[in-house]
Every structure is written in C-alpha cells, then in structure tokens.
Amino acid sequence: MLRVQPTNQIKGTIRVPGDKSISHRAVMFGALAKGTTTIEGFLPGADCLSTIGCFQQMGIQIEQKGDRVTVQGQGWFGLQEPTARLDVGNSGTTIRLMAGIMATQPFHVVMEGDESIAKRPMRRVIGPLRQMGAKIDGRKDGEYTPLSIRGGQLQGMSYESPVASAQVKSAILLAGLQAEGETSVTEPHLSRDHTERMLQAFGVHVERDGLTVRVKGGQELQGRAIHVPGDISSAAFLIAAVMMVPGSSLLIENVGINPSRTGIIDVVKAMGGSLELLNERVVNEEPVADLLVTYSRLQGIEIAGDIIPRLIDEIPVIAVMATQANGQTVIRDAQELKVKETDRIATVVSQLSKFGANIVPTDDGMIIEGSAKLNGAVIDSMGDHRIGMAMAIAGLVAEGETVIENDEAINVSFPGFAELLQRISQ
Numbered sequence: 118m119l120r121v122q123p124t125n126q127i128k129g130t131i132r133v134p135g136d137k138s139i140s141h142r143a144v145m146f147g148a149l150a151k152g153t154t155t156i157e158g159f160l161p162g163a164d165c166l167s168t169i170g171c172f173q174q175m176g177i178q179i180e181q182k183g184d185r186v187t188v189q190g191q192g193w194f195g196l197q198e199p200t201a202r203l204d205v206g207n208s209g210t211t212i213r214l215m216a217g218i219m220a221t222q223p224f225h226v227v228m229e230g231d232e233s234i235a236k237r238p239m240r241r242v243i244g245p246l247r248q249m250g251a252k253i254d255g256r257k258d259g260e261y262t263p264l265s266i267r268g269g270q271l272q273g274m275s276y277e278s279p280v281a282s283a284q285v286k287s288a289i290l291l292a293g294l295q296a297e298g299e300t301s302v303t304e305p306h307l308s309r310d311h312t313e314r315m316l317q318a319f320g321v322h323v324e325r326d327g328l329t330v331r332v333k334g335g336q337e338l339q340g341r342a343i344h345v346p347g348d349i350s351s352a353a354f355l356i357a358a359v360m361m362v363p364g365s366s367l368l369i370e371n372v373g374i375n376p377s378r379t380g381i382i383d384v385v386k387a388m389g390g391s392l393e394l395l396n397e398r399v400v401n402e403e404p405v406a407d408l409l410v411t412y413s414r415l416q417g418i419e420i421a422g423d424i425i426p427r428l429i430d431e432i433p434v435i436a437v438m439a440t441q442a443n444g445q446t447v448i449r450d451a452q453e454l455k456v457k458e459t460d461r462i463a464t465v466v467s468q469l470s471k472f473g474a475n476i477v478p479t480d481d482g483m484i485i486e487g488s489a490k491l492n493g494a495v496i497d498s499m500g501d502h503r504i505g506m507a508m509a510i511a512g513l514v515a516e517g518e519t520v521i522e523n524d525e526a527i528n529v530s531f532p533g534f535a536e537l538l539q540r541i542s543q
C-alpha cells in the first residue's frame with residue numbers, strides 16, 4: 118500500500134530509471150548477437166527482468182547487478198530449446214517481440230504470463246508470423262496466451278499493419294532477419310523506432326522509406342556496449358507533478374528524447390508549460406537530453422491523430438494533469454489504450470473519478486474538465502503500473518491522504534518511484 122500526502126512543492130535534480138523499451142531490446146539483441154554485450158543504465162524493473170529470465174531459460178548466460186548487465190551472446194541460433202514454459206510476467210513487449218524471434222528458431226516453445234497478459238491480443242503478431250510460415254497456436258486460435266510456437270524456415274513478406282504498434286513492427290522485422298528474401302512493415306502512423314535504431318547499432322542494415330521499414334534475411338548481430346537513457350515515460354509522471362503543483366521545478370537528467378516518444382513534451386508545451394531541453398546529445402543512435410521543467414498554469418487542449426503513438430503510455434498521467442488545467446482536454450484516436458495492462462480508458466476514468474474529477478470515457482479516449490478540486494481517495498492500481506503511478510501523482514494535489522492499493526505493480530517499470538516522489542516533495 119502506498120500512502121500519498123498533498124505536497125507544497127516539487128524541487129530537485131533527479132534521474133529516472135532506464136528506458137524500458139530500450140532495456141528489453143538490449144537484452145534480446147545481446148542474446149542473439151555474437152560476442153559479449155554490456156548494458157549500462159538497464160531498467161531493473163519486473164518487465165525487463167522477465168526478458169532476462171526467458172533468455173536464461175534458453176541457455177544464455179546473463180549477469181545482472183542493478184542497472185548493469187552482461188549478456189554472453191551465442192549468435193542467432195545459439196539459443197537452446199527450453200525445458201519449461203517461458204514466463205513473460207506482465208510484459209507485452211517481451212511476449213510480442215519474442216514471438217518474432219521464436220518464429221525463427223528450430224525448436225518448440227510455450228510462452229505465457231500473468232492474468233493481464235492472458236487478456237491481451239496476440240493475433241496482431243501471430244497472424245503475420247503465420248503468414249511468414251511459423252507454426253503458432255494459442256487460445257482462441259492464437260488470439261490469447263499460452264502461445265505455442267514451433268519456428269523454422271520463414272519467407273519474407275511485405276506487411277501493412279492496421280495498427281501503429283512498435284511491438285507488431287518489431288516482431289515482424291526480427292522474424293524477417295532470418296527469413297528468406299526481404300521483409301517490410303508499413304504502419305499507419307510512426308510508432309517508436311527503438312528496434313530499427315538498435316539493430317543498426319548491432320550492425321544490421323535497416324532501410325526506412327516514410328512509414329515503411331525493410332530488412333533483408335540472413336543478417337548477423339554483433340555484440341557491443343549499450344548505454345540506456347532514462348525513460349521519458351517514467352519522467353512523464355514527474356513532469357506532470359511539476360505542472361500541477363505551483364512553485365515547482367525539476368531538472369531531470371539523462372532522458373531519452375527519441376522523437377517517436379516525445380509526444381508528452383509537445384503536449385506540455387502546447388498546454389503552455391515551461392519545459393527546456395538542455396545538453397542535447399546522441400548515445401547509441403538515441404537522442405538524449407536533460408529536461409528542465411518549471412510549473413506553469415496549463416490550458417486544456419485536444420490530443421489526437423499522429424501524436425497518439427508518441428505518447429500512448431503517458432495518457433493516464435496526461436489525464437491527471439488535465440484535471441488541473443484551465444478548460445477542457447479531449448483525447449481521441451486512442452483505442453489502443455483498451456488493450457494495455459488494463460483497459461486504460463476504463464481504469465483512468467474509474468480511478469480518477471474517485472478523487473472527484475470530472476472525466477468521461479469515449480469510444481477512443483476521454484474528456485477531462487479542468488480546474489477540478491480533487492479529494493484524497495482509496496485507489497486500486499488494478500495491477501497496472503501506470504495507473505498506480507498516475508493516481509499517486511493526483512494524490513499530490515488532492516485534499517487529504519490518498520492510498521494506492523496494489524502498488525507493487527509500479528515495480529514493472531519504475532522501481533524506486535515512491536522513494537523518489539518522497540525525496541522531491543517539499
């Protein structure tokens with residue numbers, strides 16, 4: 118149980134844990150590469166630990182101490198058939214990217230995870246992988262876990278994805294790396310492109326043409342050193358806190374600012390918030406900066422279209438922030454929220470309503486009235502890390518105490534969240 122008290126001010130210079138998307142990929146690509154990969158700034162959150170566990174079950178030596186990891190890659194076909202089911206825990210990224218990798222392997226695996234993973238759609242990756250020749254089955258014709266995969270000879274394909282999903286794009290591209298001929302994925306809007314960037318860092322040739330990404334089969338990855346920047350999706354909770362508590366300011370150092378992830382920065386600026394990028398640099402093909410965030414009275418806005426995939430995981434905390442803006446905020450085109458760890462349209466609305474916020478769900482988003490007076494509440498994270506953290510941030514401006522039940526979910530992406538919040542709350 119996490120107890121949150123209202124705060125007078127947020128102040129300090131901080132770092133947030135490593136980027137979750139980049140940490141997963143560093144372990145996966147390191148395990149498939151030839152030679153050693155060292156990772157610094159790794160996110161030791163439950164999701165990324167699930168990825169490590171899966172590769173250890175397939176015989177890969179991985180040593181992890183805090184945010185440092187060493188992976189002894191054996192080459193793409195150096196994995197061994199596991200003797201038990203692979204447990205992906207709560208992690209959609211793990212199961213979907215690994216489905217693409219497993220589709221190329223000459224053995225059988227079964228993957229499953231927790232109750233939340235059991236409800237998340239898998240046919241979006243299983244469908245195209247089957248078309249490439251992989252034998253995959255699962256509950257409801259492959260829509261749900263457990264997934265059973267017998268990989269083998271794949272044929273390259275051109276895939277037009279109906280959703281802007283980095284997990285779908287990545288699964289197909291990874292399978293394409295060992296398929297015959299060329300594989301391309303075209304998406305309706307750009308989703309995060311960490312896979313494309315990191316494959317290049319591991320020596321793979323990747324071509325991009327607008328919204329289409331292309332790889333040729335038969336490419337090898339070479340082990341290397343990876344530095345993971347801080348996760349902008351984690352920084353988002355603290356940015357929102359600063360924008361809600363008058364007089365606050367925060368310097369958040371070493372945050373990844375890949376343009377496919379910076380929708381939160383664009384939204385804060387469009388709402389009238391002061392957010393400066395300092396010390397911009399590029400580390401392992403990924404742009405990084407320090408963020409200087411200063412309290413500003415925000416104005417409600419409309420958030421829709423191309424920006425949605427660039428801030429999809431930040432919507433719960435954007436909704437919280439919008440309760441303190443002037444006027445109304447409307448979020449549209451965000452149906453994907455319904456298939457995350459929880460249905461995040463439903464859970465954001467149900468939990469934020471407990472504070473007395475004026476928020477209504479729509480088919481593809483939500484409408485939030487600003488200038489709301491929030492009252493402390495007893496909240497359930499519903500097992501969803503981002504819901505737990507977003508509601509803790511709401512608690513900072515609510516009157517009286519807020520209690521977050523099932524707060525252990527926060528460890529999925531942000532170990533140390535409660536302690537950090539305590540440290541910067543004055």
Ligand SMILES: O=C(O)C1=C[C@@H](OP(=O)(O)O)[C@@H](O)[C@H](O)C1
Nearest residue numbers: 138210281282283284285429430
């Ligand atoms: O590829 C990734 O690392 C992720 C992609 C996104 O999911 P989708 O691909 O389902 O949009 C995002 O919500 C998730 O937190 C991480």
Ligand SMILES: C=C(OP(=O)(O)O)C(=O)O
Nearest residue numbers: 207208209210430457458
């Ligand atoms: C949706 C998320 O992750 P995943 O899909 O990897 O479970 C998230 O971290 O908000």
